Structures are given as structure tokens and as C-alpha cells.
Amino acid sequence: MAKRIDVSGLNAYYGSFLAIEDISMTVEPRSVTAFIGPSGCGKSTFLRTLNRMHEVTPGGRVDGKVMLDDENLYGPGIDPVAVRREVGMVFQRPNPFPTMSVYDNVAAGLRLNGRYKKSEMDDVVEKSLKGANLWNEVKDRLNKPGSGLSGGQQQRLCIARAIAVEPNVLLMDEPCSALDPISTLAIEDLIGELKERFTIVIVTHNMQQAARVSDRTAFFNLAAVGQPGKLIEIDETERIFSNPSVQATEDYISGRFG
Amino acid sequence: MSNASLTDQRPPSSLRGATLPKWFAWAVAAGAVLLGLGISFAAGLDSSIQWALIAAVLFVAGSYGISAKVEGRRQAKDRTATSLVWVAFLLAIIPLASLIWTTVKRGVKVLDGYFLTHSMGYVRDTEPGGGIYHAILGTLEQVGIATVIAVPIGVLTAIYLVEYGRGKLAKAVTFFVDVMTGIPSIVAGLFILSLWILILDMGYSGFAGSMALAILMIPVVVRSTEEMLKLVPNELREASLALGVPKWRTIIKVVLPTSIGGITTGIMLAIARIAGETAPVLLLVWVTNLINANPFKDPQASLPMYIYLQFINSGGQGAAYDRAWAAALTLIAFIMILNLVARGIARWKAPKTGR
Numbered sequence A: 001m002a003k004r005i006d007v008s009g010l011n012a013y014y015g016s017f018l019a020i021e022d023i024s025m026t027v028e029p030r031s032v033t034a035f036i037g038p039s040g041c042g043k044s045t046f047l048r049t050l051n052r053m054h055e056v057t058p059g060g061r062v063d064g065k066v067m068l069d070d071e072n073l074y075g076p077g078i079d080p081v082a083v084r085r086e087v088g089m090v091f092q093r094p095n096p097f098p099t100m101s102v103y104d105n106v107a108a109g110l111r112l113n114g115r116y117k118k119s120e121m122d123d124v125v126e127k128s129l130k131g132a133n134l135w136n137e138v139k140d141r142l143n144k145p146g147s148g149l150s151g152g153q154q155q156r157l158c159i160a161r162a163i164a165v166e167p168n169v170l171l172m173d174e175p176c177s178a179l180d181p182i183s184t185l186a187i188e189d190l191i192g193e194l195k196e197r198f199t200i201v202i203v204t205h206n207m208q209q210a211a212r213v214s215d216r217t218a219f220f221n222l223a224a225v226g227q228p229g230k231l232i233e234i235d236e237t238e239r240i241f242s243n244p245s246v247q248a249t250e251d252y253i254s255g256r257f258g
Numbered sequence B: 001m002s003n004a005s006l007t008d009q010r011p012p013s014s015l016r017g018a019t020l021p022k023w024f025a026w027a028v029a030a031g032a033v034l035l036g037l038g039i040s041f042a043a044g045l046d047s048s049i050q051w052a053l054i055a056a057v058l059f060v061a062g063s064y065g066i067s068a069k070v071e072g073r074r075q076a077k078d079r080t081a082t083s084l085v086w087v088a089f090l091l092a093i094i095p096l097a098s099l100i101w102t103t104v105k106r107g108v109k110v111l112d113g114y115f116l117t118h119s120m121g122y123v124r125d126t127e128p129g130g131g132i133y134h135a136i137l138g139t140l141e142q143v144g145i146a147t148v149i150a151v152p153i154g155v156l157t158a159i160y161l162v163e164y165g166r167g168k169l170a171k172a173v174t175f176f177v178d179v180m181t182g183i184p185s186i187v188a189g190l191f192i193l194s195l196w197i198l199i200l201d202m203g204y205s206g207f208a209g210s211m212a213l214a215i216l217m218i219p220v221v222v223r224s225t226e227e228m229l230k231l232v233p234n235e236l237r238e239a240s241l242a243l244g245v246p247k248w249r250t251i252i253k254v255v256l257p258t259s260i261g262g263i264t265t266g267i268m269l270a271i272a273r274i275a276g277e278t279a280p281v282l283l284l285v286w287v288t289n290l291i292n293a294n295p296f297k298d299p300q301a302s303l304p305m306y307i308y309l310q311f312i313n314s315g316g317q318g319a320a321y322d323r324a325w326a327a328a329l330t331l332i333a334f335i336m337i338l339n340l341v342a343r344g345i346a347r348w349k350a351p352k353t354g355r
């Protein structure tokens, strides 16, 4: 299931503004890769280029190559809708569909890819909710609105919704920044389990979180506001946090930034 | 604030100032009304509204003066703002209340089951009897057809503008919708008249009226639907797109269900707005005293035309006069029911947050 991502020479623009410049990196399958860096350095932008969500923003434009195993996501004839089924995404603020029940939220992605039998759908929903460690909390209220759950539960519901379509890669943009510490812990545990099945990329502002959950860490930085963000280095998480090869990384991690 | 007597009255806490009791506003209001009545009586003003205006001015001025003396300038200004809001509210409510009161009082005389289920037939204007069945039928059919034409066009236009529209075409569409919003109903009627009846040589029919009503309805539907679609958070669209849902399905399955309550309300209000239109109906549908259930052929009755003709032919009294008011009451009731239904749907369809 899990696939390798290989990015080379990637630039992303908002209109004429170059937001990230010349990014090249490899994201290993069945592992967690964390993106860290100051606000505005283009972590979200880069993440969104990995499932072609960047071009949803008006003016959003990308050049460069993103290989998912051996297919270029930006190659000719590639359907962005199909890409997004392979590369799922979890957002910063939990965003369950407010008109749908817990069940329908999880089923939402699948209902589109053709007709499912009720029993099949039940299985997928149960499996996904279990996969998101949410099943025990919601199994008695599957038909209640999804927006009635707590923030942490909503975020796990969004994760269940994303893994229900069986993507190869799961992108998470600061998935815990709107959550309390206990919900954060629940999601971090979950990430540890999910990496057995998916390639996971997570953006985080929390250094400890990056150290706890990720196998590899990428540090992004920008020279100044209005300049494009760049990848400074990517390495094993342990190395990044103990002995990074670039001074700027060490400064950022130890808080001696700017 | 070096006034000694004021400083003496000031309580020890600097957070607590002198406050007038709760009944103060009511007392001033009562005083103002009495004075207003007194003044207008003494001056021999016989209008039923002049005393109220005098009382309103007295109330605002009086509460400012007294409050400024006792509580201080800031509180006095606060009171003035509050009383101005109340006065404005009352001035707005008076015409509405009196309109409803008059209509109900005069309308209930002949409004009964017989009236609602019979047409005028060959009842003459001076005779009692007859009813508005043919007019209700006509209005329902004309408004219904107009809705069937206007809602798909209006909603799809709004979806285009909000979800797809970029650049010149969207700007042009927005511009034309703005222009359409300002079209007077008689002009919409004349447009269809020249196109449908004069050029295409069709006769009067309910359908011709419906087309003009649809022209009036479309911009209202576009505007309100646009506003509702803009209220749908972008995060929901992105959540759906990121699941690999195509854009058109995202719109149908996520965006529209989230905003359907507001869209329906807007449509209901648009219907309410056109249900009382008289000018296009006069030009295109004409009128009849008989039941014509076919909206595609021959003149049809309608409530606005019925009210107009009964009133004109009544000379201000008698059976036709009563029928005009009863029909007006029916029309108001119809529109109010539509409004209530719209509210009900909005509440029922609002995104749920219940646990």
C-alpha cells in the first residue's frame, strides 16, 4: 500500500509570488516524515503540492516533479482527483462535514467511487474508525452528527475519513495544533500505528512532537519575509535533533532563531 | 466635576455611580405620552399620530436631561441611543401593525370556506356571494411556474458565480444580475408582452405572466443563493476535494446540503415577493371571473388583480369592497405562511451540532 515520494526541483507559486523554491527530497514508505520550520516558510504549501491541492487555491501553480513510486503526479494526463484518492490529507482544524452523521462522514469518500453494499460499507466504516482509535467512543452514536464530537474526536474522525479510501500516503498539516494535550497524545499514538500501513508526512510546530513521532525530519526556512521558503536539510530525526549538519537547523531547534 | 454637592453624593466606591431605577424609562415614557396627549389636545391637533411624535420627542429629550443630571453625560448618551432605537422600532412597527389590523378587521367579514372554494362566476360586483377560488388557483399556478423556471436558473447561476466564476464572464454575469435586480415589474411585463404577445402573437395566459414573474425572481434567487454559498467554509470544500471527490460532486454532496436551509429560505422569500405582483399580471394574464385551470391558454384570475378590480368596482363599500379585503387578507396569509415555512425549513436543515 505505502508508496515512496520523490520530489525534485519543485517550485510553487501563488500568482506571481514564489512561495517555495527548488525543493528536492525523498519520503520513505512506511515511515513518518516531519516538516518543521518557522511560520510562513511554506510547509503547508509544500504539503499541498504532494496531493495537488495547491492548485485548488486561486492562482496556485507548481513546476517540478513529484514521483509517487514511478509516476509523476504532475505528468501529462494525470487526473488530480485520482491523485487525491492515493494521497489523503488531514487538516489543521478538524473539519467533519456538518450535515453528515459520524457514519456518513467516514463513508463520504467511498460513496463516490461507485456503489457499495450496505454490509461492505459497514465493514469499511468500522475498520476505519477502529484504525483511527475512535470506534469505541462512537460505536453507539454512529448516526449522530459528526460535528457533535469533541475536537480531538473530530480530528480522529477526519483521520478515519481519510484512511477509509485506502490512500497510499497520508498528509497531515499540524493535525494537533487545535487540540488539547490528551487528544494530541491519542493522535500521536495513532500516527505510530498508521505508519505500518501508510507513508505519513506531518507538519508540526511542536519540536517534541516531531522528535516523538517521526523517523525523518525536514527543516524548512526562509531568508526573509517575501522570500521563497527552502528546504534546509532532511535527515534521520535523531541526527536532526542531536547533530544537524546545518547551523540554521541547530539554531532553530535550540531556540536560538533569528 | 468640582461641584461640591455632586462630590458629596458620590458613593465611596469609584466603580459604582449613581443609577436611576429600572422603572425610570417607563415613568418618563408614561409622562411623555400624557404630555403629548395634553399638548395635542390643547393645541387642537386632531391627527391620531401627531401626539405620538410629540411624545417621542419628549421622551428622548426628557430621559437625556434627567439622566444627564443624575447619572452623568455618558449614561445619558447611552439612554438616548437606546430610546432612539426604541422610537425607530415603534415607528416602524406602527404602520405594519395597523396594516395587518385593518386587513384582518375588514377581511374576516366574508372570508369563509365558501369564499375560498367558489369563483365569482356570474355574481355581479354589487351582489354579495362569490369567492376567490379562481384567483387562488391562478396565483398558485402562475407563481408555481415562475418558481419552476427561476429556481434552477437562479441557483445554477449562483453556483457558477461562487464555485467556478473567475474573470470577465463572471463579472459580466454579476453585472447583469445587478441590473436585473433593479428592473421595475412593469418593465419586465412589457418585455414579455412585446416578445410573447406582440412578436410571437401568443394570447394572454398564466404562463406569459409566469415568465415575467420569473424575470423578477431570478436575481433575488441568485443573490440570496450566492450569499449562502459564500457562507460555506472553504475547509469543507477542501476536505471533500482532498478525499478525491470531484468538484461537481463536492458541490452537490457537501456545499449544497450545508447551505440548503438558507437557499430555501431565500427562494421562499423570492416567491413571497412575486406573489403580490400586479403589473405583469395585468399586462400578460389579464383577468377572468371564471375558473381557468389551464395556465397555458386564455386569461386567468389572480389575487392581486382580483383585489384591484373588486376594489375599483366597489366604490368604497358594499359586497365587492368586503371581497377585496378578504382577498387581501388571503394574500397576506399566503405570504406569511411561506415565510413561516421558510423559517421552519431553515431551522430543520441547519447544520446540526447536537451531541
Ligand SMILES: Nc1ncnc2c1ncn2[C@@H]1O[C@H](COP(=O)(O)OP(=O)(O)O)[C@@H](O)[C@H]1O
Residues within 6 Å of the ligand: A014, A017, A019, A037, A038, A039, A040, A041, A042, A043, A044, A045, A046, A057, A226, A229
Ligand atoms: N492562499 C494564499 N495566497 C497567497 N499567498 C499565500 C497563500 N497561502 C500562503 N501564502 C504565502 O505562502 C507562504 C508560505 O505559506 P505557508 O505554506 O502557509 O507556510 P507555513 O505552513 O510554513 O506556515 C507565505 O509567505 C504565505 O504568505
Ligand SMILES: [Mg+2]
Residues within 6 Å of the ligand: A043, A044, A045
Ligand atoms: Mg501552515
